Amino acid sequence: MTEPPRTARGARTRASLLEAAEHVFAELGYADTSVVRITERAGVAQGTFYLYFDSKLDLFDELVDDLNRRVRHAMSEASAAAPDRLSAERAGFRAFFAFTAEHPALYRIIRAAEFVSPRALHRHYDRIVEGYAEGLAEAQRAGEVRPDLDPDVAAWALMGIGELVGMRWVLWERGTESSAEGDAGGGVPDHVLDQVSLLVDGAIGRRTPSVTRSEENGA
Structure with a gap:
């Protein structure tokens, strides 16, 4: 697991990814959920995901x-x-x-x-x-x-x-x-x-x- 974000902005981005994941996992299930789906819902670039989570x-x-x-x-x-x-x-x-x-x-x-x-x-x-x-x-x-x-x-x-x-x-x-x-x-x-x-x-x-x-x- 990656380290917690050090800035308030980073904390907000990480929270947005968690919130997006909550909805996408619930809607599609784990197997059909992709990082792309989560980042699209969170409104962040796909590469940003890996600053906060390993996978x-x-x-x-x-x-x-x-x-x-x-x-x-x-x-x-x-x-x-x-x-x-x-x-x-x-x-x-x-x-x-x-x-x-x-x-x-x-x-x-x-x-x-x-x-x-x-x-x-x-x-x-x-x-x-x-x-x-x-x-x-x-x-x-x-x-x-x-x-x-x-x-x-x-x-x-x-x-x-x-x-x-x-x-x-x-x-x-x-x-x-x-x-x-x-x-x-x-x-x-x-x-x-x-x-x-x-x-x-x-x-x-x-x-x-x-x-x-x-x-x-x-x-």
Whole structure:
């Protein structure tokens, strides 16, 4: 990977190439995307591309990392002011759905990474889970979530909920009449976010120890 640009102008050009790549990769897929297509969309000369990236794959890897940074920032910023962990979960999901609505390319690019650059794919999910699990563990120590929770497993499971719900109610609903109905963030209907929150509450919310069947029968 090439070194980061040293000037503000260079940073803007590099950002323009990343933005162009986000759209072109999403529209055409990795195999049919060319450096020429990306530079044309970014409005820069083809030779300029190689001042910032070594290859199409280098740009793709950096795009995955860039999308990862942005979505993690959006989620952490949204949940930072929440008064408790369950409120933070709701705010984080809301931010994720809003980011997905604004950047639908996230789904296609991350899925392409499974075949194009598995290391970038693993890095994407590992970085999300690392911060997610740390937040859950901190809330666990504070007594805000159930003590028997495995933060790492919970982080992967909750991330899966967010991805599939976003796919169903953001990506699949784009451009339909139902997407214009009341939503809680980027096209996700209010009732969907309510149901996600209910599931999360049930999964991680602090609960009193469950009564066993033998205890119910007075054994």
